[in-house]
Amino acid sequence: MSPLANLPPILCPETLTLAIVFIFFIYNITKDRKKNRKVKPFPLPPGPKPWPMIGCLLDMVTNKPAFKWIHGYMAKINSEIACFRIGNVHVVSITSPELACEIVKKLDVVFCSRPRCLSADVISSGYMFAAYAPMGDHWKKMRRIITSSELFVHKKSAFLHQKFIEEADHIIRYVYNYQCNNPNKPINVRNLARNYAANMMRNMIFNKRYFGAGGECGGAGLEEDEHVASLFELHENVYTFSISEYMPCLSFLDFSGHQRNIMEALEVVRKYHDPEIDLRVNMWKHGLKQVHEDILDSLINFKYEDGKPILSPKEIKAQILDFMLAAIDNTSxxxxxxxAEMINQPETLARATEEIDSVVGRDKLVQEFDLEKLNYLKSCAREAFRLHPFAAFNVPHESLSDAVVGGYFIPKGSRILLSRVGLGRNERVWTEPLRFKPERHFKSDDAQVFLNDPELRLWSFGTGRRGCLAVPLGSDMTYMLFARLLQGFTWSPPLNEQAIDLSETEFGLRLAKPLLAVPKPRLVANVY
Structure with a gap:
């Protein structure tokens, strides 16, 4: 029998929930009346009429996934900005590049904070890492540390550059060995790409590719698969449209298992990260290490003028998790x-490999200095970012004060969601927005193609105060993965399949099924 069954009726969860709802109902009516006494010269963005206290909470939880409900409503009213009051929070969704630029460029000082919510708080150990930290002294400290160093300018850092090359070599060698041992057997491309990004970061951060012994043909082992799966579980559960994110008073009920998922994933990640970090901190503390070999060494050795460490072990652990989360999603x-798109469009795949052959040849592997000349290949990567973003929205911004955007009033404390899928698939901006067409980004062999779009017609690494601080590394990681695997192998669907199923998962934007494809070497054996 449940221990809750013995509670007096007045203390049962249902009664407590109703009491809390009633209190908030009275509070919000009073608050709304006070707000309405002030006549605002600009209206809120259009949106569904909210219920007292709960706002559009019922719509959010009954129309899953919420991002499709939001975009569906915006399409219905034909607006590129909309406001959804969820609980006591105004959530403003934007699919207009012009309005997005207004948010992160013109009004960046107003919208440069992050909202406080349960998931971000727990994952970042109390907003200790830069990506989720609200605007304030701690965020300024972490950003200053990252920007004032060469942590992610890998071309200027000898040990980071060496690790970048090691992983580029390793990925192609692994696929070649896998193919030799498993001819005509498809490889799981999702796992391949995710482990490439995770290996890159583990090597740069911890100076090791694997936490365990590794797996078949030099690939990831059980430990690495568990580590990566937990990182993606955290991605799936941060800043979600769950009740606990918008009504913290009800978080103890954990209706969707949201908190449980976060805690279980964090336990796995910490199982691998914390011993490495604790050991390294002690090695430096007791003089057992003298040479910087990775990012962890650098974080430990940031010091004030008096020699005291700038970062505590807890801050280091949080920031390491930030780096891992930031690096693995978009590239993979x-x-x-x-x-998947290129296998279904053989002419696109052929054009990308022909470009590599003309620039690099087939008797040596693509090197980092070749990447700037591979503009069609980079166009393929950019088109994937445009059409198939990892998440529907960017990490939310929060307004620090009242503001006006596009003629609409945005109250202080609003959460601003710049829609990655809405920007990249905007019919006003892009012709045939649902078609994978790299040519739309390619102008000439000499005109450089970049993943970032300053006009925000697509969202890759962002811009402004909250833009990604490792754009060069993130871009080169993506380009090198594309270049090495397209140069090294021809790719085809599994046997007895004519094409790849491009369906999206029901509740997200990923491929519904992990991509399985058959690699066959296209270079001479000694190149691998």
């Missing part, structure tokens, strides 16, 4: 989707 998702 873009390659999986692009390869």
């Amino acid at each position: 998702n873009a390659f999986e989707w692009a390869l």
Whole structure:
């Protein structure tokens, strides 16, 4: 029998929930009346009429996934900005590049904070890492540390550059060995791409590719698969449209298992991260290490003028998790989707490999200095970012004060969601927005193609104060993954399949099924 069954009726969860709802109902009516006494010269963005206290909460939980409900409503009213009051929070969704630029460029000082919510708080150990930290002294400290160093400018850092090359070599060698041992057997491209990104970061951060012994043909082992799966579980559960994110008073009920998922994933990640970090901190503390070999060494050795460490072990652990989360999603998702699209469009795949052959040849591997000349290949990566973003929205911004955007009033404390899928598939901006067409980004062999779009017609690494601080590394990681695997192998569907199923998962934007494809070497054996 449940221990709750013995509680007096007045203390049962249902009664407590109703009491809390009633209190908030009275509070919000009073608050709304006070707000309405002030006549605002601009209206809120259009949106569904909210219920007292709960706002559009019922619509959110009954129309899953919420991002499809939001975009469906915006399409219905034909607006590129809309406001959804969820609980006591105004959530403003934007699919207009012009309005997005207004948010992160013109009004960046107003919208440069992050909202406080349960998932971000727990994952970042109390907003300790830069990506989720609200605007304030701690965020300024973490950003200053990252920007004032060469942590992610890998071309200027000898040890980071060496690890970048090691992983580029390793990925192609692994696929070649896998194919030799398993001829005509498809490889799981999703796992391949995710482990490439995770290996890159583990090597740069911990100076090791694997936490365990590794797996078949030099691939990831059980430990690495568990580590990566937990990182993606955290991605799936941060800043979600769950009740606990918008009504913290009800978080103890954990209706959707949201908190449980976060805690279980964090336990796995910490199982692998914390011993490495604790050991390294002690090695430096007791003089057992003298040479910087990775990002962890650099974080430990940031010091004030008096020699005291700038970062505590807890801050280091949080920031390491930030780096891991930031690096693994976009690169792996873009390659999986692009390869799936290109297998179904053989002429696109052929054009990309022909470009590599003309620039590099077939008797040596693509090197980092070749990447700037591979503009069609980079167009394929950019098109994947446009059409198939990893998440529907960017990490939300929060307004620090009242503001006006596009003629609409945005109240202080609003959460601003710049729609990655809405920007990239905007019919006003892009012709044939649902077609994978790299040519739309390619102007000439000499005109450089970049993943970032300053006009925000697609969202890759962002811009402004909250833009990604490792754009060069993230871009080169993506380009090198594309270049090495397209140069090294021809790719085809599994036997007895004519094409790749490009269906999206029901509740997200990933391929519904992980991409399985058959690699066959296209270079001479000694190149691998």
